[in-house]
Amino acid sequence: MAYIPxxxxxxxxxxFWRFYEHELSAWLSAQFxxxxxxxxxxxxxxxxxxxxSIESNIPSRSFHAERSAFVNGRSPRYQRGSLTVLRHRxxxxxxxxxxxxxxxxxxxxxxxxxxxxxNLPRRKDAEKAVAQLRMEINEVxxxxxxxxxxxxVHYRSVELPVKAYSTRRGYEIILNACVLPRxxxxxxxxxxxxxxxxxxxxLKTKSGDPASxxxxxxxxxLMSALFSHAIRYGWTARNPITPVRTSSKRKxxxxxxxxxxxxxxxxxxxxxxxxxxxxxxxxxxxxxxLIGLRWSDIDFEQQLLRVTRSIWxxxxxxxxxxxxxxxxxxxxxxxxxxxxWRTNSLYRxxxxxxxxxxxxxxxxxxxxxMILRIHVQPALxxxxxxxxxGWHSFRHGFSNLLRKNGVDxxxxxxxxxxxxxxxxxxxxxxxxxxxxRKAQAVAFAELVGVGGHYDDQx
Numbered sequence: 001m002a003y004i005p006x007x008x009x010x011x012x013x014x015x016f017w018r019f020y021e022h023e024l025s026a027w028l029s030a031q032f033x034x035x036x037x038x039x040x041x042x043x044x045x046x047x048x049x050x051x052x053s054i055e056s057n058i059p060s061r062s063f064h065a066e067r068s069a070f071v072n073g074r075s076p077r078y079q080r081g082s083l084t085v086l087r088h089r090x091x092x093x094x095x096x097x098x099x100x101x102x103x104x105x106x107x108x109x110x111x112x113x114x115x116x117x118x119n120l121p122r123r124k125d126a127e128k129a130v131a132q133l134r135m136e137i138n139e140v141x142x143x144x145x146x147x148x149x150x151x152x153v154h155y156r157s158v159e160l161p162v163k164a165y166s167t168r169r170g171y172e173i174i175l176n177a178c179v180l181p182r183x184x185x186x187x188x189x190x191x192x193x194x195x196x197x198x199x200x201x202x203l204k205t206k207s208g209d210p211a212s213x214x215x216x217x218x219x220x221x222l223m224s225a226l227f228s229h230a231i232r233y234g235w236t237a238r239n240p241i242t243p244v245r246t247s248s249k250r251k252x253x254x255x256x257x258x259x260x261x262x263x264x265x266x267x268x269x270x271x272x273x274x275x276x277x278x279x280x281x282x283x284x285x286x287x288x289x290l291i292g293l294r295w296s297d298i299d300f301e302q303q304l305l306r307v308t309r310s311i312w313x314x315x316x317x318x319x320x321x322x323x324x325x326x327x328x329x330x331x332x333x334x335x336x337x338x339x340x341w342r343t344n345s346l347y348r349x350x351x352x353x354x355x356x357x358x359x360x361x362x363x364x365x366x367x368x369x370m371i372l373r374i375h376v377q378p379a380l381x382x383x384x385x386x387x388x389x390g391w392h393s394f395r396h397g398f399s400n401l402l403r404k405n406g407v408d409x410x411x412x413x414x415x416x417x418x419x420x421x422x423x424x425x426x427x428x429x430x431x432x433x434x435x436x437r438k439a440q441a442v443a444f445a446e447l448v449g450v451g452g453h454y455d456d457q458x
Contacts, residue, residue: 007189092116095126144235149184155229166312188236193243217248255387256397268379275341280394283328284416287391288312291365296350303330314364321419
C-alpha cells in the first residue's frame with residue numbers, strides 16, 4: 001500500500017490536501033525504485049496520507065483511525081461546544097457550557113455551569129474560564145488542536161505553569177494583545193512564514209508607533225515556542241516560524257550614570273532610597289532580587305548577600321537562572337550602611353524585608369517603580385542629569401565599571417551572575433566612547449606614523 005505524502009487542510013467531507021514538492025519527489029523515487037524490483041505502480045494502489053508513511057510501511061494507529069474516518073466521510077473534529085446564558089428568576093443568571101462526550105461508545109449530551117454573570121460579567125471572561133475545560137474535553141476525545149488559538153490553550157495549561165510569574169504574565173500579554181487577535185483562527189498547517197514575517201515587521205504599539213525590535217523578537221520567539229510545542233505532541237510536522245527573521249538590536253544604547261553622577265545622586269536621596277541605589281549600583285542586583293531581599297539573606301560576618309528569590313508585582317518566585325543564586329560579596333562600607341538601616345527600620349526580624357512597604361505593614365516589599373518616580377527621578381532632575389535611568393541602569397553601570405577597570409570576563413560573569421559569559425560580553429559590556437577613541441588613536445598612529453604626521457609622497 002503506497003501513501004502519497006500530503007498535509008490535510010480543513011475538516012470533514014470538504015477536506016483539502018497540501019502537497020510539498022520535495023516530499024512528492026521522495027515518494028516518486030521510492031515508487032520507481034520498487035518498479036526496478038519488479039513492483040509496478042499500478043500494483044500498489046495510492047492513498048493520500050501523511051509524509052511519515054514514507055518512512056514506514058506500517059502506518060501508525062492514529063493514522064489508521066484518521067484514514068478510516070476519512071474513508072467513511074467523517075473526520076475527528078475539534079469540539080468548541082456552546083456557551084450560553086441560562087436565565088433564572090430567583091438567582092443570578094449563569095453561564096452554561098454544553099458539549100457532547102463519548103461514554104461507552106455512545107454520544108452523550110453534557111452541560112456544565114461555568115459561573116454567574118456577577119463573577120463573569122463579559123462573554124470574554126466566560127470564554128477564558130471555559131478554555132481549559134474545552135481543551136480537556138478534546139484531549140480526552142483524542143482530538144488534536146486545529147487552530148493557533150486551540151494550540152495556545154494547550155500551551156498555557158502545560159508549558160506556562162512551570163515558568164516564572166513574570167514570564168507567564170509577559171507571554172499572556174503577547175498572546176492576548178498580538179498573536180491571537182491576528183492568528184487565533186488560522187489553521188496550524190496553513191500558516192506561511194513570509195506572511196508572519198511581514199506582519200511582525202509592521203507591528204505597531206497602541207499609540208501607532210512601530211514596535212521596538214525587542215518586542216518583535218519576543219513575539220516571534222513565542223510563536224516559535226507554540227509550534228515547537230505542537231511538534232513535540234505530534235500535531236504538526238514543521239515549524240513555520242523558524243525561517244521568520246527579526247532583529248533584536250536596540251534602538252539606543254542603555255543609559256547609565258558615571259561614578260561622579262552616581263555619587264551626587266546618593267547625596268540627594270533619603271536613607272532608604274540611598275541604600276537601595278547603593279546596593280543596586282555596587283552589586284548589580286536585578287530589580288526583583290533587590291526588593292525580594294530579607295534580613296536573613298544578609299551574612300554580616302562573611303560580608304555576603306544570598307539571592308534566593310525574585311519578586312514581581314508582589315509575587316515571589318525563583319531567580320532568573322541557577323547562576324543568579326550565587327552569593328554576592330558586599331563591601332565593608334555597604335555592610336555598615338545595612339547595620340544602620342536595620343537599627344532604624346521598623347521591620348528588622350530575620351524574615352522581614354529589607355525594604356518593606358509601610359502601607360502594607362511590611363507584608364510585602366516597597367514598589368520599586370514608586371521609588372523611581374517619587375525619589376530617584378526627581379533627584380536626577382535637580383542635579384541636571386537628563387538620562388533615562390531605571391533600576392537596570394545601575395546593573396549596566398556596574399558591568400561597565402568592571403570592564404573599565406580591567407576585570408577579566410569570567411570574574412565579571414560571576415559577579416553579574418549570568419548563565420554564561422556570552423551574555424556578559426554581548427549584552428552588558430559595551431565599550432565606552434573614550435575607550436573607542438583611545439583604540440582608534442593606536443590604530444591611526446600605526447597606520448599613518450607616530451603622532452599622526454605623514455609625508456605626501458605624490
